[in-house]
Amino acid sequence: MSWYSRLTLRGRTVVVGSVLTAVLVVIGVAVPVPYVAVGPGVTFDTLGSVDGTPVVSFSGDGVPTSVDDPVPAGGQLNMTTISVTDGVRLFQALGLWATGEYALAPREDYYPPDKSVDQVRAEDAQAFRDSQSSAEIAALNHLGYPQVVYVGTIPAGSPSAGVLEPQDQITGIDDTAVTDLASLSTALQGTSPGQVVGVKVLRGGAEQTVKVTLGDPPAGSTGQDATQPAERGYLGVSAVQRPTAPFTITISLEQIGGPSAGLMFTLGIIDKLGGQDLTGGKFIAGTGTMSIDGTVGPIGGVLLKLITARDAGATVFLVPERNCAEARTQVPEGLQLVKVATLDDALSALETIRAGGTPPGC
Structure with missing residues (x-):
């Protein structure tokens, strides 16, 4: 560093300032910030x-x-x-923000650290x-398209577990047609726990009948196929009504x-x-x-x-x-x-x- 010691005070100031400026430029251009634009x-x-x-x-x-x-x-x-721009560098982030059409947000708001x-x-x-x-x-x-009833979720241990499948379309219970949630409830009236019913479903475009042994409704159940009076049979699915085309x-x-x-x-x-x-x-x-x-x-x-x-x-x-x-x-x-x-x-x-x-x- 003998060359540095021979510099005047002004020369030393210029050198130090230039080095610091170069470092800042490198940081601004190359180092990403923890924000997204x-x-x-x-x-x-x-x-x-x-x-x-x-x-x-x-x-x-x-x-x-x-x-x-x-x-x-x-x-x-x-x-x-x-648009969400990730991996922005400091100068890039400041430039986008300066346009007035971009906001900077903490990266974790869009990319949580645990994902x-x-x-x-x-x-x-x-x-x-x-x-x-x-x-x-x-x-x-x-638009008034006709409604159908699908099987939604099937709780573990349900009478229908392993028999019905999510997205089965329920078309009937024994001899009673099912066209909406109200008719599903009607079809289960008069049944009792332990009774075997034939559930008609459309699965993969083909109609079939599967046998389900109805269970006891869980305490406090409010599902569509449960259950007043308490002895009414429980199908054990979360039924969903949807329009179909x-x-x-x-x-x-x-x-x-x-x-x-x-x-x-x-x-x-x-x-x-x-x-x-x-x-x-x-x-x-x-x-x-x-x-x-x-x-x-x-x-x-x-x-x-x-x-x-x-x-x-x-x-x-x-x-x-x-x-x-x-x-x-x-x-x-x-x-x-x-x-x-x-x-x-x-x-x-x-x-x-x-x-x-x-x-x-x-």
Whole structure:
């Protein structure tokens, strides 16, 4: 370091400052921070196609011809997403934040330390598949498709364990037809513990009859097939009532994760199957989970989804009621916010918009 000792004070200051600056630059460029950058994502029209594949498609028997009706020019029903950028470096994070369209969030909020990235992605993918199923059920319920009864969960030790299977469709008990939960309850009236009944099910597309020895209902049971009076036979399944259609509904966006597209998928299915244009030629976007009973649930990242919708050209955005307070804080110019708590709210709002009116806003 003899060269350093021969430097003037100013020269030493320059050298030290340069080294520190170089170190800071290396850290800023190369060292990841424990944050993710959360920003606007992509948006897809549930009435449209991606790379030539319809987002929502139908196959099999009995598909209404309305699914092929052209969408009015400009009409869209778009689901929206956010983007989550992991592994960001310090300077990259600061640059994204400075744009005003990204937020920095602790990494553990999106990738919990007790789960791998692959586990998180798998859970998000499953939540997305569940949202598709709920959207389909809610849409078919709204359109009045016939109801059927399925086997849901089967508790361990249940009289039906090892005999019935989850997703069996129950069509009858002995000589009594089962078409809904009420008829299942009726079919079990007059039975008693220990009695053997023939449960008719559709399994894998084929009808068969399986024998179940009814048991004693558990204390305090409130299941659909249990049990007042107490001596009534207990089938021991959690029965689920769902609408059914002779065709298959397919949603082709496997790369999306999470449940927040449920509302827009439901509206897209109703638009195609119901034979009525819901858009009125307007670019409508939105977000919200969908329960099978038609309840619209809140989601995360609503402000970023508003930006996603605005940048894509949407003029109306359907906001879950419980997200309205946050959405009001930063409304992109030219984007009308519409408050929805249920599927009926959303359909009523779209009807009002088509008629030229103003639906309830946030």
